Amino acid sequence: MQTVELQYPLQNVEPNAGPQVLAIGDFDGVHLGHQEVIHRAVQRGAELHVPAAIMTFHPHPRQMLGMDTYTKIITPLAAKQTLLRELRVNTTYIVNFSESFMHLTPEQFVENILIPLNVNSVFVGFDFRFGHKGAGTPDTLCELAKGRFAVEIVRQFSLQGRKVSSTLVREHLLRGEVREAMSLLGRPYLLRGTVVHGEARGRTIGFPTANIRVSEPYIIPANGVYAVEARVGDRLYGGVMNIGVKPTFESDLAEPTLEVHLFDFSQDIYGEEVAVSLIEFIREERKFTSVQELIAQIASDADKARSIVRERKSVQNS
Template identity: 85%
Template sequence: MQTVELQYPLQNVEPNAGPQVLAIGDFDGVHLGHQEVIQRAVQRGVELHMPAAIMTFHPHPRQMLGLDTYTKILTPLAAKQSLLRQLRVNTTYIVNFSETFMRLTPEQFVENILIPLRVNSVFVGFDFTFGHKGAGTPDTLCELAKGRFTVEIVRQFSLHGSKVSSTLVREQLLRGDVREATALLGRPYRLRGTVVHGEARGRTIGFPTANLQVSDPYVIPANGVYAVEARVGSKVYGGVMNIGVKPTFEADLAEPTLEVHLFDFAQEIYGEEVEVSLLAYIRQERKFSSIQELIAQIASDADQARHVVREVKSVQSS
């Protein structure tokens, strides 16, 4: 997959590029609804013998608009690119969502962005907006195309009676419902970070943990204990992760920590990157009256997490 970074006004578009099929959207999370739009574009590209491309935006438009709920994101840019690559996209255009770009009118977006890219067909979701203050809608895009390209509007994608959206994924994660988030995403929710030194308290109670410092402003799920899989290098290990403020030992942690105990693992991995996939929520974080009570609960959590990991692997291999 080729990645092309675009600044407005466009400067690095090859004059002979195109024609091409283009899917446009924020695609934060690359959930099932996003995948439907993208796969439709890819299929049209195959039918027309044209490359299929995606246009997305960085930073996220809602971050630029100062919406508090979007200070954290589901898929930082590198994670989003990796997921798009798996969807057989030929090119990803990453548009710098600058102050100048966000003030483009819908007409300017079409004439100064889409036409130079020589798009043949454009795919958007039913709730797509574009142009200054979201003035443009899919119907607007159809009108502005003026027969120069076709517009395909992909209808709402629903699951369990609800519209699949980035907002819904966020809500489920903040409730700790990672199984429902998995269903909406079509894969487990993943966090990537670097292993940093902690207090090494886990070693003293028989459950050493890797303290994860996330590398990007991810949406962090609700505090609690989770069954997980963690990729370390080329290998994947089952594990149990605690997200929270460690109330048994700490009194006033401002931010939650992420601690992962990996099963059947005894390596030193300080400074290494680890990608954690959240499989299931086990329980709320709580304060224990003694270290012995905590140890017994962690052992129980680990047993439950092992069961979840085996269950997931069984489904994957069937």
């Protein structure tokens, strides 16, 4: 997959480039609804024998609009690019969502962005908005195309009667409902970060943990204990993760920490990158009256997480 960064006004677009199919959206989460839009574009590209491309935006438009809830996102840019590559698009255009781009009218977006890209067909979701203050709708896009390119509007994608959306994924994650989020994403929610030194307290109580410092502004799910799978290098390990402020030992942590105990693992991985997939919420974080009570609970959590991971592997292999 080729990645092309675009600034407005466009400077690095080949004037004689061949036609292409384009799917447009912020695609935060690359959830099942987003995947439907992208799959349709890839399929149309194959039918027309032309490349299929994606246009997405960075920073997230809602971050630029000052929406506090979007200081953290589901798929930071690097993670989004990885997922888009897996969807077999030929090119990803990453548009710098700058002040000047933000103030484009719908007409300017079409004339100064889409037409220079020589789009043959444009795929958007039914709730797509573009142009200054979201003035443009899919119907607006159809009108502005003026027969120069086709517009395909992908209808709402629903599961169990609810619209699949980035907002709904966020709500599930912030409540710790990672299994529900997984059903909307089509995969487990993933956090990627670096193993850093902690207090080594887990090692002293028989459950050594890797302390993960996330590398991007991910949404951190609700505090609690989760069954997880973690990729270290090229190997996948089951594990149990605690997200929280360690109330049994601490009283003033401002931000939650992420600690993962990996099963059947004893390597030194300080400084290495780890990708943690959250499989299922086990319990809320709570304060214990003694270290012995905490140890017993961790052992129970680990047993439950092992069972969850084992069952997941069994289903995948069946």
